[in-house]
Amino acid sequence: MLGAGYAVIAVGLTLIFGIVGIANFAHGAFFAMGGYACYLLTSRGVNYFIAVPLSVLIVVAIGAVTEWVVIRRSLYGDSHHGSLIVTFALGQAAVAGLILIFGPDPLPVTSPLGQSTMRFLGIFVTSQRAFIFVCSVLVLGALGLWLRLSIKGQQVVAVAQNARGALYSGIDVPWIRALAFVLGVAAAGLAGALLAPISTIYPTMGYSALIVGFTVVILGGMGSIPGAMLGALLIGVANALFETYVSVSWTPALGWGLVIATLLFRPQGLLGQVQQHRH
């Protein structure tokens, strides 16, 4: 069930990596911002179901400003080297900012689905988890359809496949990249708002999400959206099995074990394409 939440984070990362060409280390920070935006709204008495889309909008606004001020100027067309460090620093700065504003302590986000459980195919699931699952599937499905069917979506795919070719055929590549970045960040914000009621929110919550996101993305193959979904499913199931049958305290290391095992045999990830001209 949480696998669906991971998928939303990972698809955002993949979108940014595939189209903008940067590994967004600030992704976790946007995830945390989604959670905090949701906290701010719900604690002011806004209904949770309205707060979730609103927090996505807030994160979109922040993401758009970030793209415009920092990402656009420093990264496009640059090597991975610079973008890594910039997004990493961006994440660090954002987390430090969250601590300064909200304090380091965990804060609760209440959802009307909070304590109730429901029965689904003979398994008991908390309603919040079911809600996360449904939302994630809807959003991922909508994203997939949008990429496949709409003109803008096809332009996004074209930029991902061959940015220069897309430029020659008249696509506004910088605009598409900005769009992809903001969409990816929006996915992070959505995941933050969705997962906030399950765990309390705290400034560094983004790190674990980012790590999970990256394991999922590498496992599936960077830049591949179906790969990200497959990776999320695998990690979700593997974590659940490992927690049940082996040990809870070693679970955080499991994802990386899987990643390394995968990379030993398929350096491009499960569904990734072999990257040429990069040894």
Add this chain to the structure above:
Amino acid sequence: MAKSSSIGTEMAIQDFGTMMDRKRAGAMNGDRAGRAAREAIYVACAVAVIAAFAFAFTDPFVVTLAGYTCAFALFALSINIILGGVGEVPLGQCLFFGVGAYGAAIGMGKLGLPFEVAVLIALMLSVVLAAIIGVITLRLTGAYFSIVSWGLTGVAMVAATNLEEITGGPLGLFGFPPIEIGSLELSDPQTYFAVTATILLLAIVFLVALRRSPFGAAMDSVRQNPHLARSVGVDVARVRLKAFMLSAPFAALAGALAVPYTQIVTPEVFSVANTVDGLLMVLLGGAQLVVGPVIGAAMFTLIPQAMNLDPNVRILVFSSIIILIMMFAPGGLHQLGVALRDRLGRRTDDDRSR
């Protein structure tokens, strides 16, 4: 006009190298004996500064902090072997830092070994570990390498938290016997500073020599253009692995030398924040310069101390500085200085020609 002609003549060199590399190529053509003499003077000056500092300052806090800064500068140098050397961003370098710190702590605390023996074992262990990790991760480049190396520190942190019998679990290891190298007592601030500063100086001399060696040139070529390097017969994978294995003991030594300051080793040493601090030092000082990380380390430690900053404000300020540096001066603050000097120099040239 002068500008365009100078660009024209040096186009070929600039194509293959950065501004800093060009300068170094100029230095290589210079008088060898003169260079050796100049370097001897540099080293003598550094020794004098170290000695003067150790005698002039008696405030234990300041001197200990200076010693810790030297240890951390060593860590920054280790990061720079990868970042400035072969051009990858090693987000997992604190793994080796942690190996050094835990190695020293476990060796002394649990096995009762002398500090130096424990450190030596930790150093060897770090090289072996680097060889294993390098073989796996160095097939990856760019973001992939950084992410996986970062992930491995996560694994190390989980391991350190869970293996309570060996590592003391989440509480960590503390309460060590007096830490000493031979007759040098490291709990004495001035001795601690002198020892770390001397080791740092030796490391710098070694790294300068390394940069000038054929291996240094091979690293340069791998960083600038791996495909070209391979086409002229450089074994790219081998160079990358060697650089990685070389960087590990520096980080481990830094970790071990940090123990007398911190007096406790917890799983937190594997935290990525450590690597980020080191990375920041490298970027502040400039990745293409051997002493860049040392300058960065000094700025990084002294400025927050002087301004008495809250740790989170510090992270916020320094992260913003990184972003600004990467946007406007990717070669570090050093680059700004060089650019300024070049501009001033060019102006005087223009004046003369006029």
